[in-house]
Amino acid sequence: MSLTTNLHGRLRNTHLPTSQGLMPLYEAVVNSIHSIEESDMAIQDGKIVIEILRKPPQSEINFENNKKGITTQNDIVGFKVIDNGVGFNDNNLKSFETLDSEHKIDKGCRGIGRLLWLKAFDEIEIVSTFIDNQKLIKRLLSFNARAGVSQPSNQILENGDIKTTIYLKKFKEEYRKASFKTTNKIAENLLEHCLWYFIRDIGVPNIIVKDTEEEISLFDLYDQYMLSSANTDFVIIKNQKFDITHIKSKPVSSKNHTMVYIAGSRFVKEENIEQKIPGLYGKLKENDNEFIYSCYISAEFLDERVRPERTGLDIVENAEGLIEDIEISYKDIRDAVFIKIKDFLSPYLEENITESKKRINNFIDTKAPRYRPIMLRIPDEQLNINPEMTDKELDVILHKHLYEIEKNVLEEGHLIMELKQNETFKDYRHRVQEYLSTVEDIKKSDLANYVSHRKVILDLFEASIQKQPNGKYVREDLIHELIMPMQKESNELQFEDMNLWLLDERLAFHNYLASDKTLSSMSITDSKSTTEPDLLSLHVRNNPILVSENNNASLASIIIVEIKRPMRNNMKAGEKDDPIEQSLGYLNRIREGKVTTAQGRPIPNAKNLPGFCYIVADLTETLIYRCKMSNLTPTHDGMGYFGFNKEFEAYIEVISFDKLVQSAKERNRAFFDKLGLPTV
Numbered sequence: 257m258s259l260t261t262n263l264h265g266r267l268r269n270t271h272l273p274t275s276q277g278l279m280p281l282y283e284a285v286v287n288s289i290h291s292i293e294e295s296d297m298a299i300q301d302g303k304i305v306i307e308i309l310r311k312p313p314q315s316e317i318n319f320e321n322n323k324k325g326i327t328t329q330n331d332i333v334g335f336k337v338i339d340n341g342v343g344f345n346d347n348n349l350k351s352f353e354t355l356d357s358e359h360k361i362d363k364g365c366r367g368i369g370r371l372l373w374l375k376a377f378d379e380i381e382i383v384s385t386f387i388d389n390q391k392l393i394k395r396l397l398s399f400n401a402r403a404g405v406s407q408p409s410n411q412i413l414e415n416g417d418i419k420t421t422i423y424l425k426k427f428k429e430e431y432r433k434a435s436f437k438t439t440n441k442i443a444e445n446l447l448e449h450c451l452w453y454f455i456r457d458i459g460v461p462n463i464i465v466k467d468t469e470e471e472i473s474l475f476d477l478y479d480q481y482m483l484s485s486a487n488t489d490f491v492i493i494k495n496q497k498f499d500i501t502h503i504k505s506k507p508v509s510s511k512n513h514t515m516v517y518i519a520g521s522r523f524v525k526e527e528n529i530e531q532k533i534p535g536l537y538g539k540l541k542e543n544d545n546e547f548i549y550s551c552y553i554s555a556e557f558l559d560e561r562v563r564p565e566r567t568g569l570d571i572v573e574n575a576e577g578l579i580e581d582i583e584i585s586y587k588d589i590r591d592a593v594f595i596k597i598k599d600f601l602s603p604y605l606e607e608n609i610t611e612s613k614k615r616i617n618n619f620i621d622t623k624a625p626r627y628r629p630i631m632l633r634i635p636d637e638q639l640n641i642n643p644e645m646t647d648k649e650l651d652v653i654l655h656k657h658l659y660e661i662e663k664n665v666l667e668e669g670h671l672i673m674e675l676k677q678n679e680t681f682k683d684y685r686h687r688v689q690e691y692l693s694t695v696e697d698i699k700k701s702d703l704a705n706y707v708s709h710r711k712v713i714l715d716l717f718e719a720s721i722q723k724q725p726n727g728k729y730v731r732e733d734l735i736h737e738l739i740m741p742m743q744k745e746s747n748e749l750q751f752e753d754m755n756l757w758l759l760d761e762r763l764a765f766h767n768y769l770a771s772d773k774t775l776s777s778m779s780i781t782d783s784k785s786t787t788e789p790d791l792l793s794l795h796v797r798n799n800p801i802l803v804s805e806n807n808n809a810s811l812a813s814i815i816i817v818e819i820k821r822p823m824r825n826n827m828k829a830g831e832k833d834d835p836i837e838q839s840l841g842y843l844n845r846i847r848e849g850k851v852t853t854a855q856g857r858p859i860p861n862a863k864n865l866p867g868f869c870y871i872v873a874d875l876t877e878t879l880i881y882r883c884k885m886s887n888l889t890p891t892h893d894g895m896g897y898f899g900f901n902k903e904f905e906a907y908i909e910v911i912s913f914d915k916l917v918q919s920a921k922e923r924n925r926a927f928f929d930k931l932g933l934p935t936v
Contacts, residue, residue, distance in 0.1 A: 267401055271563075272375040277431025278442065280372040281306070282449045284337040284422050285463065286522060289453060291341025291348075291420065292461045302461030306446070307336040308439060309425075310468065332432060334377065334425040339461070343386025343420045344395050344408075353405050374401050378426035385419050392416055439467040447474050447481060449523040452552060454478050455486040455501060481505045483547040487600065491592045494584050500593060501552040502600045507539050511548055515593065517569060518554040519562035525569055533594055535605030535612065537642040542604065551597055557584060615643035619650050627654045630661055710924055713738060713755050714917065721822045721874075721913040729822040736790055736819050742772040747854075758920050759791075759817060759870065767796040767812075768854040775842070779856075781849035789842045791817035796853055812851075812859050813866040816842050820873035822913060827878035829885070836886050839869035840904045867906035875912045883910055891915075 272279060285304060292302030310330040344352065373380050380399035385392065392415065397408040427435075436442050443465040453460040454474075463474040487502040505511075513536050517525040529551075531537050539546040561569045575585040598605070616639060620627050634657045641650060717738050720730050736742055740754045746769040756763035763769070768780050770792050775783040780794050793815040818835045831837045851862035859865070873879055875896070883890075888897035888908060895915035899908050911919075 267371060267374055270371045270375060272372055274430050274434040277376050277435040278445065280376045281335050281337070281424060282446060283372055284424065285446065285450065288337055288339035288341055289461060291339055291343065294342040299459050299461060303340050304461050304463045305338040306465045307338070308332055308442065308465070308467045309334040309336065332427055332437065334423065334427050337422040339420055340418055341420060343418060344382060344384035345386050345388055349408065373399070373424060376428055376431040377424045378428065381423040381425065383421045385413065385416050387418065439465060439470045439472060443472040443474065443477055447477050452518050452521055452523065455503065483542065483545055489596050489600070491596055493588050493592050494582065496555060496557045496584060498553055498555040498557070498589065498593070500596055503550040503552065504542065504547040505550060507546050507548050513549045515551045515553065517558055518552055519558040519569065524562055531640050531642060533598055534637050534640040535608035536601065536640070537608060538644065540601070540604040549601060551593060553589065553593060611643045612639070612641050616641065616650070619647060623647060624651060624654065627658065630658055633661055710757065713758070714920055717758060718917050732819050732821040736772065740771040740791060745770045745773065758916065759872070761923065763793055763815065765795070766793045768794040775845055780854060781846050781851050783845045783849035785845045787842060787845065789816050790819045792842065794854070796859070813868060814843060814846055815868045815870070817870045817872065820871070823874045823876060825876035825878050827882045834882050835871045835873060836869070836882055836908060839871060840901065840906060843867040843869060843904060843906055864905065867904065869906055869908045871910045872913065872916055873910065879910070
């Protein structure tokens with residue numbers, strides 16, 4: 257009893273991704289190659305013409321200015337594939353009418369190519385003229401999802417050319433939209449799909465792609481594509497032989513270096529191997545010529561594992577556990593083939609490897625010294641980068657390595673103190689020392705990162721006080737954000753979110769610190785004032801007598817920082833426009849409130865808390881005048897003013913932006929020098 261085939265069911269279960277809408281066309285071209293191989297003619301006398309069928313021409317489209325017009329390239333509606341092969345004789349017709357036919361199984365055919373036609377095209381028509389029993393027969397038939405294969409119409413001819421034409425009609429929209437549109441791209445992609453036939457020993461027929469006013473020979477394209485003849489090799493993987501073909505092609509497009517899996521003499525799967533082999537990035541050079549590398553892999557194993565639609569291979573990514581010794585995985589193939597690729601390309605990769613190392617070293621030396629301590633712990637083959645990548649891209653790559661090392665250290669740390677079975681004390685000690693050495697390198701990296709961060713912040717700060725391209729200076733809030741985010745208290749932020757060290761390292765040691773918050777919202781005072789100091793810091797000594805009401809010693813102090821826009825020159829008397837008066841006003845209001853610690857503990861003699869007021873601003877004429885009116889003394893370097901206001905019991909210092917940057921650089925110079933960071 258025979259089984260009945262359901263065409264609709266088979267189509268439903270046949271998978272063709274929309275991104276591979278031209279695959280049916282390529283299958284038709286491969287069928288034509290096989291048809292020519294079956295004929296009595298030499299393969300070189302065979303000819304295949306692919307005609308691109310488009311919608312009728314549209315009228316010219318004009319731009320709004322009516323000065324220039326363009327003609328759109330019309331949508332593709334189908335293709336014609338014409339060959340002079342053996343044609344649709346009775347044997348081939350019978351095979352065509354039989355799904356999963358084994359008629360050409362020796363050529364890698366699976367007997368479902370025609371199903372792919374119907375996945376992307378609504379109608380297929382075939383016109384074939386061939387010789388049968390010394391008679392010239394013209395045979396017509398159609399194929400669609402509704403009726404399947406039509407009853408063929410046969411006609412005996414007196415004369416004519418042997419020729420078969422496949423009409424792939426009514427290109428489905430979802431596949432059409434996702435497919436290449438131009439003649440050149442279609443021809444290039446067809447060549448890549450059929451390249452195996454071009455490099456094999458027996459050769460390939462003449463293949464031509466025709467469009468409305470354009471004609472491209474794949475032979476010509478192949479000559480443009482290939483830099484030199486292909487080289488062959490092989491590798492044995494778990495008792496299976498894999499043939500390897502090395503190809504150096506001219507960089508006619510932006511194509512990457514690739515590894516291509518061939519099954520059934522057809523292109524099945526392509527992998528980008530750019531940067532997966534040390535030095536393999538960008539265009540390689542042979543003498544004065546540039547080239548892109550491709551590796552073609554073929555094997556009986558791949559023929560057996562190809563999916564019926566030839567859109568993929570049934571191969572596991574990594575064989576582990578019980579199947580590790582018997583199952584061949586993609587990883588097995590890559591590991592073995594990559595060795596062959598490295599051997600073949602070794603003369604061309606050395607320069608790239610050198611440039612890659614130079615790029616990494618320069619980046620670390622000048623911008624990212626945090627990675628220097630871990631570099632010896634990263635294998636060379638994992639540091640294969642393109643020197644033209646951006647700093648951001650390189651930083652991401654190196655950070656991934658740092659994260660992986662940190663993760664491994666964390667995992668190992670939980671087990672490091674346990675003596676392994678049969679482990680000698682000498683081995684145990686070596687393992688612990690190696691672990692501690694790695695931990696030390698990570699800590700060095702963390703410190704280097706912290707110092708590098710300071711250099712970046714300093715550079716940003718210095719740039720922010722310069723005149724901008726629009727001729728203006730930035731607002732003070734932008735500078736404020738660099739020092740500490742606004743509308744925040746220090747307990748809301750991570751330590752690294754604040755750059756208080758720009759002003760004074762001691763600001764990091766505080767009991768309470770607020771940025772641009774109203775006095776009434778601060779937890780350390782009962783002040784009802786809605787004024788907002790730029791920065792207010794409460795410092796408390798760690799001393800148990802702090803809570804003693806009888807103690808008259810000053811155990812706390814208040815620091816107020818006011819930041820003004822660079823080159824502001826409109827200072828005048830009054831708390832609103834004089835930053836010195838403004839700071840003293842904040843200090844007075846804080847003292848008048850009931851000052852406590854951030855933990856709510858009372859502070860003795862709060863009204864007499866020492867005050868320190870810092871004004872960060874450029875020394876413009878009006879600010880200098882206000883300094884003189886407050887009886888402040890110029891600093892020895894002329895870059896600021898200082899003094900003590902007895903009425904408010906407050907130390908006052910006016911610091912210019914240039915002085916702030918200079919002092920911060922001097923305090924950090926030793927760290928920058930140690931890491932090789934420029935400070936000029």
